[in-house]
Amino acid sequence: MPEGIDPEQGSDGLVYDWNLVDSRRPIVRGDRVTFFDESLRDGIQSPSVFDPCIEDKLRILHLMDSLSIEYVDVGLPGAGARAVADVTALTQEIASSGLKIRPAAAARTHLADIRPIAEISQKTGVAIEVMAFLGSSPIRQYAENWDVDRMVKMTVEAMDFCRQEGLPATFVTEDTIRSRPETLDRLFRTAIDHGATRLTLCDTVGHATPDGVRAIVKFTQSVIAAMGMRKTVLLDWHGHNDRGLALVNAIVALEAGVERLHGTALGIGERVGNTSMDQLLMNLRLLGVIDRDLTRLGDYCDAVSRATRVPVPVNYPLIGADAFRTATGVHAAAIIKAQKKGDTWLADRIYSGVPAGLFGRGQIIELGPMSGLSNVHYWLTARGVEPAPGLAEAIFAVAKASDHTLSDTEIAAIIDRERVGQNAG
Numbered sequence: 319m320p321e322g323i324d325p326e327q328g329s330d331g332l333v334y335d336w337n338l339v340d341s342r343r344p345i346v347r348g349d350r351v352t353f354f355d356e357s358l359r360d361g362i363q364s365p366s367v368f369d370p371c372i373e374d375k376l377r378i379l380h381l382m383d384s385l386s387i388e389y390v391d392v393g394l395p396g397a398g399a400r401a402v403a404d405v406t407a408l409t410q411e412i413a414s415s416g417l418k419i420r421p422a423a424a425a426r427t428h429l430a431d432i433r434p435i436a437e438i439s440q441k442t443g444v445a446i447e448v449m450a451f452l453g454s455s456p457i458r459q460y461a462e463n464w465d466v467d468r469m470v471k472m473t474v475e476a477m478d479f480c481r482q483e484g485l486p487a488t489f490v491t492e493d494t495i496r497s498r499p500e501t502l503d504r505l506f507r508t509a510i511d512h513g514a515t516r517l518t519l520c521d522t523v524g525h526a527t528p529d530g531v532r533a534i535v536k537f538t539q540s541v542i543a544a545m546g547m548r549k550t551v552l553l554d555w556h557g558h559n560d561r562g563l564a565l566v567n568a569i570v571a572l573e574a575g576v577e578r579l580h581g582t583a584l585g586i587g588e589r590v591g592n593t594s595m596d597q598l599l600m601n602l603r604l605l606g607v608i609d610r611d612l613t614r615l616g617d618y619c620d621a622v623s624r625a626t627r628v629p630v631p632v633n634y635p636l637i638g639a640d641a642f643r644t645a646t647g648v649h650a651a652a653i654i655k656a657q658k659k660g661d662t663w664l665a666d667r668i669y670s671g672v673p674a675g676l677f678g679r680g681q682i683i684e685l686g687p688m689s690g691l692s693n694v695h696y697w698l699t700a701r702g703v704e705p706a707p708g709l710a711e712a713i714f715a716v717a718k719a720s721d722h723t724l725s726d727t728e729i730a731a732i733i734d735r736e737r738v739g740q741n742a743g
Contacts, residue, residue: 333667351572351607352388354554354580355595357622358408359391359424361582364591367626372407374625378583379408381618383417385599386610389578391449394424395438396431402438409442422447422488427476436483447486449518450476454501455493466501470508477512488516488554495519495526495534506541516552517542519576521567524560524590528570531555535574556580557593564593569601583622584630600636600677613678635672642674643682645723647690650683654696685713686723693717703733712736 357378362369370378382390392408395401409421423438425431427450439446452469453462459469473489480487489509491497506517519534526534535553542551555571557564557580568579581595596615602608619637623630632639644650649669656665665681666673674680683696694710694717703709713732717724 332664350577351602352578353595353599354389354391354422354556354578355382355387355419355582356391356556356580356592357382357582357586357595359393360556360580360588360592361586361622362626363588364586364626364628365588367586367628370625372404374621375404375408376411378618378621378625379411379419380415380417381614381621383419384614385612385618387419387595389420389422389447392421392423392446394431395434396425396428402434405435405446406438406441409438409444409446413442413444420447422449424449424451425476426450427452427472429475429479432476432479432483432485436479436485439483439485445484445486447488448476448480449488449490450480451490451492451518451520452476452505453493454491454497454505456498456501457496458493459501466504469501470504473505473508474512477509477514481513486516487514488518489514490518490520490554490556492520493522495521495530496523499537502537503541506538507545510542510545510547510551515550516554516578518554518556518580519571521555521557521564524558524564526557526567527561527563528567531567531570532574535571535576539575552577554578554580558587559585559590559592559594562590564591565597565601568593568598569605572602572607583619584628584634586622586626586628596637597635600672603676604672612676615677616679636677636679641672642670642679643684644669645684645686645693646688647693650693650696651690653681653683654692684723685717685729687718687720689714689717697729706736709733709736 393401393405395405423435423446435446435448477487553576555576557567581593581598583595585591585594596619616637652668653665656668666675685693691714694714698705
C-alpha cells in the first residue's frame with residue numbers, strides 16, 4: 319500500500335491521508351484497549367450538572383453497554399445513602415440484564431469508603447472493582463498535612479482490605495502528573511505488594527502535556543518492570559481538560575502503553591471537564607485502533623445531556639447540531655453531486671473528515687444567505703415537494719436576503735405563500 323493511502327478510505331484512493339505519512343499508530347500491549355466510563359461518578363461532580371435520577375442512570379448504563387464500553391464507575395457509596403442505593407441498583411441491573419459492562423466504584427483509601435462496596439458486592443453477588451484513590455502530589459500533601467509514611471499506611475490498609483474481601487483493587491494516585499517520582503515509586507510498590515492489579519495515573523487538574531504523559535507512563539512502567547510485574551499489573555489513564563489537551567493526552571497515553579482509558583460523555587466533570595468518551599471512541603475508531611458499532615454514540619450523549627441538563631454546543635464534534643449540517647452553496651453542491659453518483663461513501667467524506675454514517679448520523683443540507691439554487695432543489699426533493707414553476711427561485715431569493723439559515727417552518731411558509739399566489743392567479 320503506498321504511503322499516505324488508507325485502505326479503509328476507498329478502493330480508488332480518493333483520500334490521500336497525511337496522517338499516515340511517518341505516523342505512529344497507537345500500539346497497545348496485546349493489541350487491546352478498554353474503556354472506563356466515569357460519567358455517573360466523576361462526571362457528575364461538575365457544579366453545573368444535575369445528578370440524574372436512577373431511571374436515567376439505568377438508561378445511560380444500557381447505552382454504555384451498547385457501545386461495548388467495558389467498565390463503568392457506578393459511584394462512590396461512601397458518600398451516603400442515596401449513593402449506596404444507586405450503586406446497588408446499577409450493579410443489580412448489570413447482573414439481572416446480563417450486561418457485559420463491568421462495575422467499579424470509587425473510594426478514598428479509607429475503610430469507611432471501601433466497606434460499603436464490599437457489602438454491595440456481597441448483596442448483589444457481583445465483583446465490584448475498587449478504585450481506591452489517594453492524593454500523591456506535594457501540593458496536596460502540604461494542604462492535607464500528610465507525610466509519605468502516613469500515605470503508605472493508608473495504602474496498605476486499603477489494599478489489604480480489598481484482598482481480604484476478594485475485591486479487585488485499582489490504586490489511583492490523584493494528581494499523579496504533579497507528583498514526585500520517589501513518592502510514586504514507594505506508593506506504587508506498596509500498592510502492588512498488597513494486591514493492586516492496576517494503577518491509575520491521573521491528570522486530576524488538567525496539567526499534563528503529551529510530553530508529560532509519555533514521561534509518567536514510562537516511569538510507571540519502569541517501576542512495574544523492576545518488580546517483575548509487567549504482565550500482571552495494568553495501567554489506566556484518567557485525564558482532565560483544563561488545557562484543552564485531554565483527548566490528545568489520552569491517545570498519547572495509549573501510544574505509550576496504557577491499557578485502559580477513562581472518559582465521560584460530553585467530557586462532563588469538574589471545572590472544564592474530563593476526557594470526552596464520545597470523542598475518544600470516535601477518534602480511535604477513525605484511527606483503526608478499535609472496530610465496534612458506534613451508531614448509538616448520539617443516543618448516549620443525548621441521554622447524558624438530558625439527564626444532567628448539560629446542553630450540547632451546536633459545534634460539538636460528531637453530535638452537535640452543526641456537525642454534519644451545511645447551508646454553503648459550494649459545499650452542498652459537492653455533496654449533492656456525490657449523492658447523484660449514487661456513492662454514499664463519497665458523499666459522506668467530500669466535505670467531512672468524520673464519516674457521518676459510520677456513527678449513525680447523516681449529512682444535512684439547508685438554506686441560507688450562502689446557499690446556491692442547488693440547495694433549494696435538494697431541500698425540496700428530499701422532502702417530496704414538487705417544485706412548481708418559480709417556487710425554487712422564490713425560496714432562493716428569501717434565503718439570499720436573509721441573515722440566517724432558514725428554518726423548515728420559514729421555508730414551509732414561503733411554499734404556502736407561493737401556492738396561494740399561484741391558486742389566486
